[in-house]
Amino acid sequence: PRTEVSMTKEFDGKTVIVTGAGSGIGAACAEQLAAAGARTVVADLNLSGAEAVVARIEAAGGMARAYAIDVSDPESVKAMVDFTLSSFGRLDGAVNNAGIGGPLKPLADYGLDEWKQVLDVNLNSVFYCMKYQIAAMLQTGGGAIVNMSSILGTNGFANASAYVATKHALVGMTKSAALEYSAKGIRVNAVGPGFIRTPLVENAMDEATLTGLAGLHPIGRLGASHEVANLTLFLLSDQASFITGSYHLVDGGYAA
Numbered sequence: 001p002r003t004e005v006s007m008t009k010e011f012d013g014k015t016v017i018v019t020g021a022g023s024g025i026g027a028a029c030a031e032q033l034a035a036a037g038a039r040t041v042v043a044d045l046n047l048s049g050a051e052a053v054v055a056r057i058e059a060a061g062g063m064a065r066a067y068a069i070d071v072s073d074p075e076s077v078k079a080m081v082d083f084t085l086s087s088f089g090r091l092d093g094a095v096n097n098a099g100i101g102g103p104l105k106p107l108a109d110y111g112l113d114e115w116k117q118v119l120d121v122n123l124n125s126v127f128y129c130m131k132y133q134i135a136a137m138l139q140t141g142g143g144a145i146v147n148m149s150s151i152l153g154t155n156g157f158a159n160a161s162a163y164v165a166t167k168h169a170l171v172g173m174t175k176s177a178a179l180e181y182s183a184k185g186i187r188v189n190a191v192g193p194g195f196i197r198t199p200l201v202e203n204a205m206d207e208a209t210l211t212g213l214a215g216l217h218p219i220g221r222l223g224a225s226h227e228v229a230n231l232t233l234f235l236l237s238d239q240a241s242f243i244t245g246s247y248h249l250v251d252g253g254y255a256a
């Protein structure tokens, strides 16, 4: 007689999009989602970064597709959702994670175009993503969305006014979208990481600055991408079925 071995994984049968998945936090989310059974769309401006993540996922036995996208372009975002539906037939989850730090300088020194670029990539992008993702999710009865905010979604940070403005705004957009779609089976949450050791911070700051930043976290170090992914997967999963419209910190105690 055949022995039936149950190998059910949490995200079996689900399709999830991760933006900014070619690096850092997004890459960790994509790899963990695929390991948990999700068919994962690894979307990034940097296609070779996305392809490297897909190669790692496939080597580990997961299913993923790389997709080149500019989240600040609504047509590109719509095409990403269409690609997901044509590849996998449905959309169950999304991690709207792509983002940039923007220039580090005082507010009055910001150029008009510099300011607008940070808003386009970090904030308008999440409107475009949710607009098309929600339309797709409604076709199959619901889903879950995580928007990547930051500890700077509630705290300020000198010389990063544009970034801080976008991360605060994501929290409000998340709450409103959650109110609008909770009765239709879509949960929307925001994640607020403390400082995480990724190319975003490593390229913007020298090691002495990073050591100083680590000291602002009571746990005494910067976070790791997989620690943000752990929370993100929980919020996307059915284990979080009663959690929507909230902002969840993973910050080593920074805000305490």
Ligand code: NAI
Pocket (backbone or CB within 6 Å): 019, 020, 021, 022, 023, 024, 025, 026, 043, 044, 045, 046, 049, 069, 070, 071, 072, 097, 098, 099, 100, 101, 121, 148, 149, 150, 151, 192, 193, 194, 195, 196, 197, 198, 199, 200, 201
């Ligand atoms: P990262 O720089 O390692 O990865 C960001 C990815 O987004 C890159 O692969 C980049 O190519 C992609 N990207 C940038 N602009 C894009 C665009 N227009 N279209 C599509 N993809 C684009 O950065 P990290 O640290 O992994 O950041 C991910 C998210 O987490 C960002 O939203 C960031 O603001 C947020 N975050 C990061 C923290 C940190 O300390 N690293 C702390 C709190 C939040």
